[in-house]
Amino acid sequence: MRFVQIVVLAGGTGGARFLRGVRAAAPEAEITAVVNTGDDVTMHGLRICPDLDTVMYTLGGGIDEERGWGRAGESWTVKEELAAYDADPTWFGLGDRDIATHLVRTRMLDAGYPLSSVTAALCTRWEPGVTVLPMSDQRVETHVVVPDAETGRPRAIHFQEWWVRHRAELEPSAFVQVGVDAARPAPGVVEAFAAADAILLAPSNPVVSIGTILGVPGLREGLLASRARIAGVSPIVGGAVVRGMADRCLPAMGIEVSAEGVGRHYGARSDGGLLDAWLVAEDDAADVPGVDVRPRPLLMSSPEATEALARAALDACAR
Amino acid sequence: MRFVQIVVLAGGTGGARFLRGVRAAAPEAEITAVVNTGDDVTMHGLRICPDLDTVMYTLGGGIDEERGWGRAGESWTVKEELAAYDADPTWFGLGDRDIATHLVRTRMLDAGYPLSSVTAALCTRWEPGVTVLPMSDQRVETHVVVPDAETGRPRAIHFQEWWVRHRAELEPSAFVQVGVDAARPAPGVVEAFAAADAILLAPSNPVVSIGTILGVPGLREGLLASRARIAGVSPIVGGAVVRGMADRCLPAMGIEVSAEGVGRHYGARSDGGLLDAWLVAEDDAADVPGVDVRPRPLLMSSPEATEALARAALDACAR
Numbered sequence: 001m002r003f004v005q006i007v008v009l010a011g012g013t014g015g016a017r018f019l020r021g022v023r024a025a026a027p028e029a030e031i032t033a034v035v036n037t038g039d040d041v042t043m044h045g046l047r048i049c050p051d052l053d054t055v056m057y058t059l060g061g062g063i064d065e066e067r068g069w070g071r072a073g074e075s076w077t078v079k080e081e082l083a084a085y086d087a088d089p090t091w092f093g094l095g096d097r098d099i100a101t102h103l104v105r106t107r108m109l110d111a112g113y114p115l116s117s118v119t120a121a122l123c124t125r126w127e128p129g130v131t132v133l134p135m136s137d138q139r140v141e142t143h144v145v146v147p148d149a150e151t152g153r154p155r156a157i158h159f160q161e162w163w164v165r166h167r168a169e170l171e172p173s174a175f176v177q178v179g180v181d182a183a184r185p186a187p188g189v190v191e192a193f194a195a196a197d198a199i200l201l202a203p204s205n206p207v208v209s210i211g212t213i214l215g216v217p218g219l220r221e222g223l224l225a226s227r228a229r230i231a232g233v234s235p236i237v238g239g240a241v242v243r244g245m246a247d248r249c250l251p252a253m254g255i256e257v258s259a260e261g262v263g264r265h266y267g268a269r270s271d272g273g274l275l276d277a278w279l280v281a282e283d284d285a286a287d288v289p290g291v292d293v294r295p296r297p298l299l300m301s302s303p304e305a306t307e308a309l310a311r312a313a314l315d316a317c318a319r
Numbered sequence: 320m321r322f323v324q325i326v327v328l329a330g331g332t333g334g335a336r337f338l339r340g341v342r343a344a345a346p347e348a349e350i351t352a353v354v355n356t357g358d359d360v361t362m363h364g365l366r367i368c369p370d371l372d373t374v375m376y377t378l379g380g381g382i383d384e385e386r387g388w389g390r391a392g393e394s395w396t397v398k399e400e401l402a403a404y405d406a407d408p409t410w411f412g413l414g415d416r417d418i419a420t421h422l423v424r425t426r427m428l429d430a431g432y433p434l435s436s437v438t439a440a441l442c443t444r445w446e447p448g449v450t451v452l453p454m455s456d457q458r459v460e461t462h463v464v465v466p467d468a469e470t471g472r473p474r475a476i477h478f479q480e481w482w483v484r485h486r487a488e489l490e491p492s493a494f495v496q497v498g499v500d501a502a503r504p505a506p507g508v509v510e511a512f513a514a515a516d517a518i519l520l521a522p523s524n525p526v527v528s529i530g531t532i533l534g535v536p537g538l539r540e541g542l543l544a545s546r547a548r549i550a551g552v553s554p555i556v557g558g559a560v561v562r563g564m565a566d567r568c569l570p571a572m573g574i575e576v577s578a579e580g581v582g583r584h585y586g587a588r589s590d591g592g593l594l595d596a597w598l599v600a601e602d603d604a605a606d607v608p609g610v611d612v613r614p615r616p617l618l619m620s621s622p623e624a625t626e627a628l629a630r631a632a633l634d635a636c637a638r
Contacts, residue, residue, distance in 0.1 A: 045426040077394050081419030085444050087426075096415050100400030107364040107406075125404050136571075 001318035003029050003198045007228075008130075010035035011036045011209025012051040013068035014300070015202035016058035016173035016233065021306030022200065023059065023129050025314060027031055031130040032192040033250065034219075036204070038135075038177060041054075041160045043092055044082060046102035047109055050160075051102060051209070052134060053117055054123075060126025068243070071097035072116035091165040116186040120220035121292035129299035131188070135213040142208050159208060168245040175207055183216045194207035198317035199223065200310075201232035201274070203242070203298065205247035206262050224269065231277040232266055233309065234259040235262040237298050238283050277316035279309075292316060320327070320637035322348050325549070326448075326493055326515045330355045330528025331355070331370040332387035333562055334521035336379035340625030341519065343446050350449040351511040353538075355436065356487060357454075357461035357531035359477045362411055363401060368427055369479075370528070371438055371453060372420060379445025382417075386564070390416035404499065408553070410484040435505040454532040457502035462529050465489035478527060487564040491571045502535045509541035517636035518542065519629075520593070522553035522561065522617065525581050526568035533593075537607035543588065550596040550635035551585055553578040553614065556617050557602050581598060582607035596635035597627070611635060627638060 003279035019033055037053045050069065057063040057071060059199055064084045074095035083090045094102075100124060108118040123132055146229040147170065155193055162168060177301045194200065204210050214220045223230070236259045241247045247257045255265045259280035265274020268290025277292040291317050294316055300306040325348045327338055356371045376382040376390060383391045393414035400584060402409045403413065413421075427437040433456040442451055461478035466489065474493055481487060488631025507584055512518065523529050533539045542549070555578045560566045566576045574584045578599035586592020596611040605612050613635055620627040 025333035044422045045429060046422070071538070075394065075396050075415070078397065078419050078422070082422065085419060087423050096394070096396035098417070099401050100406075101367070103363045103397070103401065104404050104406050110364060122404070138424060148367050198555075255637050274377050 001315075003142070003314055003317070005029065005195045006031045006198045006200065006314070007034060007191070007192045008032070008198045008200045008202055009034050009204075009210055009213050011204030013040070013055040015051070015204040015209065015298050017061070017088055017306055018058060018200075018202040018233065018310065019055060019130060020303070021300065021310035022314070024303065024307040025164040025310040032188070033130050033132050033187050034135055034192070034213060035132060036135060036209045036212050038064065038208060039159050039163075040141060041158055042137070043089060044087060044095065045106065046099065048094075048102050048105045049105065049134070051114070052132065053098070056119075056126045056128055058124060059128030059130060062126060063139045070095050074098065077200075089161075089165070091102045093164070094159065095208065096273055100223060114186075114196075115187065116160040124319075129262055131192075133187065133188050133192070135219065136183040136216045137186045138179060139184045140212065140216065141178045142212055143176045143178050144170075144172045145174040146172055156158065163245065168248040172248065174252060175211075175249065177212060177215050180215050181217070185216055185219045185222060189219060193222045193226040193228075195216070195289050196226050196228040198314055199226060199228045199230045200313050200317070201230070201233040201266070203233040205209060205244055205246045205249060206255070206265060207246065207253055222253075223274070227319040229319065230269060230274055231279065231313045232275050233279045233299060233313055234284065234286075236284070237281040238263055242299065258286070258288035259284040262289060263291060279313055279316060322517045322633055322636070324348065324511070324514045325517045325519065325633070326353060326511045327351070327504070327519045327521055328353050328372060328523075328529055328532050329370070329521040330523030331358070331373040332377075333603045334370070334523040335374045335382070335530065335554065336619050336625055337450060337519075337521040337629065338374060339350070339378060339524070339622070340629035340634070343622065343626040344629040352451050352549045353447050353454055353508050353511070353532060355454060355528040355531050356452060357459050357527060358478050358482075359460060360477055362404060362408060362413065364425065365413070365620070367413075367421050367422065367598055368453070369432070371451065374448055374451055375442060377437075378447030378449060378451075378513040381445060385561055389414050393417065395417045402578065408480075410485070411479065412483070420581040425545045433505075435507065447462065450511075452507050452511070454503050454508065454538065455502040455535045456505045457498060459499045459502045459535065460497045460529065461489045461531055462495045462497050463489075464493040464495060465491055482564070491567065493571060494530075494552075494568065496531060496534050499534050500536070504541060505546060508538060512541045512545040512564070514545075515545050515547040517633055518549045519547055519632050520548045520585070522552040524554065524563055524565045524568060525574070526572055532631065542593070545548040548595040548636040548638065549593055550598065550632045551582070551589060551594050552598045552632055553581055553600065553603065553605070553617060555581055555603070556600040561618065577605070579605035580605060582610060582612065598635060
């Protein structure tokens, strides 16, 4: 089956690599990436959208492939100078090349352009070959409830502070989407679902990437109203997280860290959930009632492996 | 005579170097620099104060000595990346190290701090050894009236566009201080004049540096009310500008490009003008009625020469 309109829900590094596979697997399709913006943050007056940038840089050939985020050939002069001014925060990796992106974005946002327009403008440089949409033009920020270091009482910190500064070591008891009640899907998102003939959930973090996207009011409804089949790819391989810290997020939501646990969390579409199909690693057993569970090689260890994975996910959307 | 409280009116490079000489000549004095902010500009969302930064970097040991502006060991990654985004303007020299200063400043201004407080905060890093004050906390921007390239009709462009982009080649017919009517001297400026026992006009541009400072409502009155003598240093040596483009600015104001012309423009304090004393180069003849004209070596060709010049200027303030 040849797909004409494909939508992919994606977070950062894993989602971006998966998108590169989808682009390779379906070079003639119109691909729309709906990207998590819950990790977005303002630092030093700059509006930073880590997942949008990772998708844009990865698909545009500007990513640092080894790190999986930020620009290739990056330098850190501004960051060092900010530290010399004792300007907080000093723990965030703000590269010089990256800063230009944030300057352009911040200036456009300050001028009144919505994030979706800003993203489109930035993409005129990067030509990612897919339409990159933020999940929402409204500001939604993931905060993590953790025990205070001194009192032990729960307090909420920005996701980036938990993730980057504390390396997810503080035990999370909840993830809160600040601003989500006032959010709505960005222009083009629901329209892309309606036009889609395949919808894929990238192997991104089910809580703070895919979960955050699905939390935008109206987005999940738009997704489920699509005539397209929905196939998800497990981020858990061999009972462990391939990359990132989903194993730190899932337990806080009462989700088992396994392909089956995440599959059941997403749930069968026939039963009010999301999934028509669920791709799990060949070594993982997963029983997800009402879902077409397909064991496939999930590791995106090379462009060829990633393309094959994307093809398998698209195959799972065929009727 | 030993001076206890010295005030220096200064622009960028020349003013900063002169200040370094004053600091060396009067190491025990409290020195206050009142610095031109008419060149300030917002680019890429960053608030840039070229003269304040030049003074701060020069006195704090961070200046690029050869260029006379910006940071030593500067790199230009962000600038190149902004150009890759086609982000206007591309003609301004925005260095990576410098950008950290602008980020800190912009963030503090956005948070509501006045420029004088921001400048003091930045100076906690640079420890310039003098109190660096902006002439005003209000935004005053110098615009230059030039003929339009196509129609020939007069239009106003920002000073930086005239100076940096067009290298002052467009013939100026006037200099306009946008916002000056609503400005007042920054906190500490008038107080410094009142406490001063010596006031010096650095050899900065008489129109767009010293002239802009003097244009702030109330500042000139505060200056003239001081019990201190006022000595100026000619920026014209041997009938030519030592540095910068005063020769492009003076004719537009009807001022002769000579030590005498500038001296007469400032005028004798006894006659409603500014000067008690006027230092001119030893080769320059200058007749400025009512002013103590002193031929001295004016070239700041070495730290020693600059210190000697500052000492000569201070001597001219002795009663």
